[in-house]
Amino acid sequence: MDTRARPWERAQGKVQPWHHDRLAAVYVRQSTAAQVHDHQESTRLQYGLVERAAALGWAPSRVLVIDEDLGHSASGIDARPGFQRLVSEVGLDHVGVVLGIEMSRLARSGREWHQLLELCALSGALLADPDGVYDPADHNDRLLLGLKGTISEALCRYRHNASYADIPVMPPRSCESAADLAGSASRSA
Numbered sequence: 001m002d003t004r005a006r007p008w009e010r011a012q013g014k015v016q017p018w019h020h021d022r023l024a025a026v027y028v029r030q031s032t033a034a035q036v037h038d039h040q041e042s043t044r045l046q047y048g049l050v051e052r053a054a055a056l057g058w059a060p061s062r063v064l065v066i067d068e069d070l071g072h073s074a075s076g077i078d079a080r081p082g083f084q085r086l087v088s089e090v091g092l093d094h095v096g097v098v099l100g101i102e103m104s105r106l107a108r109s110g111r112e113w114h115q116l117l118e119l120c121a122l123s124g125a126l127l128a129d130p131d132g133v134y135d136p137a138d139h140n141d142r143l144l145l146g147l148k149g150t151i152s153e154a155l156c157r158y159r160h161n162a163s164y165a166d167i168p169v170m171p172p173r174s175c176e177s178a179a180d181l182a183g184s185a186s187r188s189a
Helices: 033-038 042-047 050-053 081-091 111-125 139-158 178-188
Strands: 024-027 063-066 096-099 124-130 131-134
Touching: 024 050, 024 081, 024 178, 033 042, 042 050, 050 063, 050 096, 063 081, 063 139, 081 096, 081 111, 096 111, 131 139
Parallel strands: 024 063, 024 096, 096 124
Antiparallel strands: 124 131
């Protein structure tokens, strides 16, 4: 019998009391005003992460919502003051957990994603999404987060106008499906 806990069952073991002394940062982003208007469910889900932070033990007064980048397209950290603020707060050891709907989509590039992972690992900040809580200082979690980032970047290149909740919220274009995207990615590798 396997007694190991599944990732979503290990959240309480990863979240330590000292994490609660820091902020829970919820980063909300969609690239364009059209995405904000057309995909309101994605925006609602992202703001709903405040409840996820509460479920993980953060008091409402300790949850920081960073949404300055909502509806602003940008291709770098300099053009996204919200992401820049998030990175600064993590680097200053103010953040105990960063929450996002799809963790690997927080950053626009692999370089930015891995910079955030490294800062979280160094400061002890956790990452959380609806699927689980991840500790980037743990090699297994770091591997999973890196893989999620690589897959996300590949899908973004394939479908440039992707949004946070692509497959579950946005209808696929024409006859595309998640299986079609995965199949074409494996054929091109």
